Amino acid sequence: MDTLTINKSAIKVNEEGYFTDPSQWNEDIAVEMAKQQNIDLSEKHFEVLHFLRNKYAEEVPLTIRKVGKSGIVDIKEFYKLFPGGPLKISSKIAGIPKPVSCV
Amino acid sequence: MKKLLILGAGTAGTMMLNKLDKKLDKKEWEITIIDKDDTHYYQPGFLFIPFGIYKPKDVVKSRKEFFPAGTHFIIDEVDKINGDDNKVILKSGEVLTYDVLIVATGTTPVPSETEGLMGPLWYKDIFDFYTFEGASLLAKKLENWKGGKLVINLAETTIKCPVAPLEFAFLADAYFTEKGIRDKVEINYVTPLSGAFTKPIATKMLSQLMEKKNIHVVPDFYLEHVDNDLKKIVSYDGMEVEFDLLVSIPTNMGADMVANSNMSDEDDLNFIPTNKETLQHKQHENIFVIGDATNLPTSKAGSVTHFEGEILIENILSFINGKPLEAKFDGHANCFIETGFGKAALIDFNYTTEPLPGQFPIPVLGPMGLLKETRINHMGKLAFKWIYWHMLLTGKSLPVSTNMSMTGKKAPKKEENKEKEEPQQEEVLL
Ligand SMILES: Cc1cc2nc3c(=O)[nH]c(=O)nc-3n(C[C@H](O)[C@H](O)[C@H](O)COP(=O)(O)OP(=O)(O)OC[C@H]3O[C@@H](n4cnc5c(N)ncnc54)[C@H](O)[C@@H]3O)c2cc1C
Numbered sequence: 001m002d003t004l005t006i007n008k009s010a011i012k013v014n015e016e017g018y019f020t021d022p023s024q025w026n027e028d029i030a031v032e033m034a035k036q037q038n039i040d041l042s043e044k045h046f047e048v049l050h051f052l053r054n055k056y057a058e059e060v061p062l063t064i065r066k067v068g069k070s071g072i073v074d075i076k077e078f079y080k081l082f083p084g085g086p087l088k089i090s091s092k093i094a095g096i097p098k099p100v101s102c103v
Numbered sequence: 104m105k106k107l108l109i110l111g112a113g114t115a116g117t118m119m120l121n122k123l124d125k126k127l128d129k130k131e132w133e134i135t136i137i138d139k140d141d142t143h144y145y146q147p148g149f150l151f152i153p154f155g156i157y158k159p160k161d162v163v164k165s166r167k168e169f170f171p172a173g174t175h176f177i178i179d180e181v182d183k184i185n186g187d188d189n190k191v192i193l194k195s196g197e198v199l200t201y202d203v204l205i206v207a208t209g210t211t212p213v214p215s216e217t218e219g220l221m222g223p224l225w226y227k228d229i230f231d232f233y234t235f236e237g238a239s240l241l242a243k244k245l246e247n248w249k250g251g252k253l254v255i256n257l258a259e260t261t262i263k264c265p266v267a268p269l270e271f272a273f274l275a276d277a278y279f280t281e282k283g284i285r286d287k288v289e290i291n292y293v294t295p296l297s298g299a300f301t302k303p304i305a306t307k308m309l310s311q312l313m314e315k316k317n318i319h320v321v322p323d324f325y326l327e328h329v330d331n332d333l334k335k336i337v338s339y340d341g342m343e344v345e346f347d348l349l350v351s352i353p354t355n356m357g358a359d360m361v362a363n364s365n366m367s368d369e370d371d372l373n374f375i376p377t378n379k380e381t382l383q384h385k386q387h388e389n390i391f392v393i394g395d396a397t398n399l400p401t402s403k404a405g406s407v408t409h410f411e412g413e414i415l416i417e418n419i420l421s422f423i424n425g426k427p428l429e430a431k432f433d434g435h436a437n438c439f440i441e442t443g444f445g446k447a448a449l450i451d452f453n454y455t456t457e458p459l460p461g462q463f464p465i466p467v468l469g470p471m472g473l474l475k476e477t478r479i480n481h482m483g484k485l486a487f488k489w490i491y492w493h494m495l496l497t498g499k500s501l502p503v504s505t506n507m508s509m510t511g512k513k514a515p516k517k518e519e520n521k522e523k524e525e526p527q528q529e530e531v532l533l
Contacts, residue, residue: 061400063260064295064325064339066370075325079340085297085323100301 006032018091018098022056025095033093037082041093045081047072049094056096062087063099104133108191108201110181111358112138112166114146114496115394115408116207121498122416124171127423135175135199137191141166144235145491147405150267150441152238153230154278155246159239169496181208184364186387203389203419206375208360210263210395210403212237214353217258219329229329229349232271233263241350245278250287251347256336257294258326259354261372263395263403266450268292268352269299269309270441276316277443293321293336293344302457304515305450308474312442355403357396374398379454380431382415389422391415401434401454405487409495410435413505435507437463439484447480449473453507462511466502473512 004011006029012020019025030049034041041049051070055062064087068075082089091099107123109116120136127134148162170176180194184204191199212233214220220229230244231237255272262268272292279285292299292313299313299320300306313320327339335345357373366384367373376385377397384390393411395403410432417430434454441447449471450458460474471480494501 060369063370065259065372069370075327075339083340088297 014097016098019095020097022053022095022097025053029095030093033095037089037093039082039089039093042081044073044077045090045093048078048081048090052090052094053096056094061099062091105131105202106200107132107134107203107205108199109134109136109205109207110184110191110360111207111209111394111396112136112170112176113143113207113209113394114405114491115209115396115412116205117143117166117169117496118408118412118498119205119207119393119415120174121169121171121496122412123419124174125498126416126420133175135177136170137177137179137181137193137199138166139180140178143169143496145488146233147264147487147491149232149235149238150270150274153232153241153245153271154274155242156274159235159242162235164492169492181358181360182363183360184366184390186364186366186384186390189389201389203423204387204391205415205419206384206390206392206396207394208358208396210355210357210374212353213356214351216354216356217326217328217351219331220258220351220353222329222331224329224331224334224349228334228347229351231351231353233267233352233355244348248348250279250284252289252291252345253348253350254291254293254336254344254346255350255352256324256326256344257296257352259372260295261374261403262352262355264438265301265402266438266440268294269313271350272313272318273316273443274441276318290318291321291344291346292318293324293326295323295325297322302452304460305458305474308448308460309440312448312476316443355395361396368398379434381418381428382411382432383418383422383428391419391422399432399434402436402438404436404438405491405495406437407435409501410437410505412498413500433506435505437503439480439487441481441484442476445481446476446478447484448476449480449483451507451512456507456509456512459512459514461513464511470511 002013004013011024014020031041051072067078078086087099109120143164143166145162148157151157182194183192189201212231226240230241232241255268257268279288298306299309324338324342327337329336335343337343361367361373361375366375368376375392375396377392379399382391384392393415394408401407414430414432418428421428437451439447439449451463452458462470463473464470
C-alpha cells in the first residue's frame with residue numbers, strides 16, 4: 001500500500017492510486033486529485049462524484065451504463081467530463097476503488 | 104392446493120422443475136411452468152455452429168422432453184408479475200396466482216439497443232452468434248468468406264457466458280488456419296473491458312494466448328454506434344475500428360416483463376435485484392430468482408445455474424416449511440474456454456476468489472488443468488453437452504462441489520495477492 005499526500009493529509013492508496021479508505025475523501029482532495037488528471041472540477045463533475053460514492057456505499061456495482069442512466073449525465077457527457085476512461089478516472093477522483101466488472 | 108409457478112423453461116426453470124417434482128408433496132402442491140414456446144436450445148452449442156463443428160439440429164430439442172410426467176406446461180408469454188398481489192399476468196390475458204414464484208426468464212441479446220447494429224448490413228456483414236438464427240446464418244457466411252478484417256465486439260460488459268466471445272476468437276483463428284486462409288484474415292477483439300478478461304490472473308494468461316494466436320485486442324472501447332456505410336464501429340470517445348465482417352455480442356438484457364413488473368435494476372438492463380446468497384427477491388419474500396435473470400455479481404452461465412439450483416432447492420423447502428433460509432450461494436462458476444485445435448482451458452472461481460491456476464479434480468476424467476490449455480479440458484467441454492441434456496436439466500447432482508473448493512488451486516504469491524489484503528476492493532466491484 002502507498003500513501004499520497006494531498007493538502008497535507010496522508011491518503012492511503014493502492015498501487016494504481018485508488019483510495020483504499022473512501023472515508024478519507026473530501027471535496028478539496030477531489031479538486032487536487034482532478035488537477036493531476038488535468039481536470040477542473042465543475043458542479044456537474046461533483047454531482048457525478050457524489051453519485052458514484054453513494055452507489056459505492058450502497059454496494060451497487062458501477063458501470064458506465066449506470067452512470068449514463070443516473071439522470072445526471074448521459075454517456076457522451078460522461079466521456080467529456082472525464083476523458084479517456086470515464087469510470088476509472090472518476091472513481092479515482094471520487095475516492096472509491098476501481099470498478100471491475102464481474103466475470 | 105398451494106401453487107408454485109416457474110417462469111421460463113430454459114436451463115434454470117427446467118432444472119428447478121425436476122428438482123421440485125421430486126421434493127414437493129403433490130397432494131399439497133401444484134407446479135406450473137410457463138414459456139413462450141416448446142423449443143429448448145442448448146445455447147453453449149451456439150459457439151460451435153458458425154464453424155460447422157455442430158450442425159444447427161444438434162442443439163434443439165422439445166422442452167417437454169425434459170419435464171417430469173404430468174407437468175402442467177403453459178405456452179404463453181409472461182407480460183408482468185404483480186408481486187404485491189401474488190399474480191402473474193400472461194400476454195393472452197390469463198391471470199395466474201401463486202404461493203411461491205420462481206423467475207428463470209434468462210437474458211437475450213438486444214441488438215436494437217445500439218444505433219446502427221441492425222442497419223442494412225445486419226445478417227449480411229454483421230452477425231451475432233448468441234442466438235440460434237445468428238449462429239446458423241454466420242455458419243453460411245463463414246463458409247464462403249474469403250477473408251478480410253474480422254472484428255469481434257462486445258457492446259456491453261455484462262453478458263452471459265463472458266468467455267464465449269474469447270472462445271469465438273480462438274476458434275476463428277483455428278478455423279481460418281485449417282482453411283488455409285489465416286494470412287488473409289485480421290482478427291480484432293474489441294472490448295469495453297481493460298483487457299481480454301476481467302480478473303487479473305486470467306487476463307494475463309488469456310492475453311498471452313491471444314498474442315500467440317495473433318489476435319489483436321482493442322481494450323476500453325465502449326461501442327456507441329455502427330457505421331454501416333463506412334463499415335466501422337465507433338466508440339463514445341470517437342475511437343473507430345473498421346470491419347469487413349463484424350461479429351457482435353449485443354447488449355444482453357433480461358426479459359421485458361421484468362421492466363413491466365418494475366423489478367429492473369437501475370441500469371435498465373432488466374436484471375432482477377436478488378439476494379446474492381439466498382437467491383430470494385429483494386422485495387418479495389415468496390419470489391426467488393435463478394440463472395441469467397438475476398443481478399448476481401458472478402458469471403451468467405449454465406454451470407452457475409446448476410450450483411444455484413442446489414442452493415435454491417434447499418431454500419425453497421425451508422421457506423415452505425417456515426424455516427430460515429440457511430443455504431448460501433458463494434458465486435461459484437466453472438467454465439471451459441475452448442482455445443482451438445482440440446484444446447481448452449478451464450477456470451473455476453466465486454464471488455471472492457478470482458480464477459487461479461492449478462488442478463481441478465474431477466472423477467473419471469480426472470484432474471483438469473486450471474488456466475492451462477489441455478486436450479482433456481477440450482473433452483470436458485464437449486462432454487458438457489451430454490451432461491447438460493442428461494444431468495443438468497434433469498436436476499441431478501454433478502460430481503463437482505456446489506461451493507467452490509481451493510483443492511488443487513495455486514494461490515498467487517504475496518505480491519500478486521494484494522487484492523486479498525484489500526477485501527473492500529473486491530467486495531464492491533463485483
Ligand atoms: C453462445 C453461448 C455459449 C454459452 N456457453 C456456455 C458454456 O460453455 N457453459 C455454460 O455453463 N454456459 C454457457 N452459456 C450460458 C448458458 O446457456 C446460460 O447461462 C443458461 O442457459 C442460463 O439459463 P437460464 O434458465 O437462466 O436462461 P435460459 O436458458 O435462457 O432460459 C430462459 C427462458 O425463459 C423464457 N422466457 C423469457 N422471457 C419470457 C417471458 N416473458 N415469458 C415466458 N417465457 C420467457 C425463454 O424463452 C427461455 O426459455 C452459453 C450461452 C451462449 C449464448
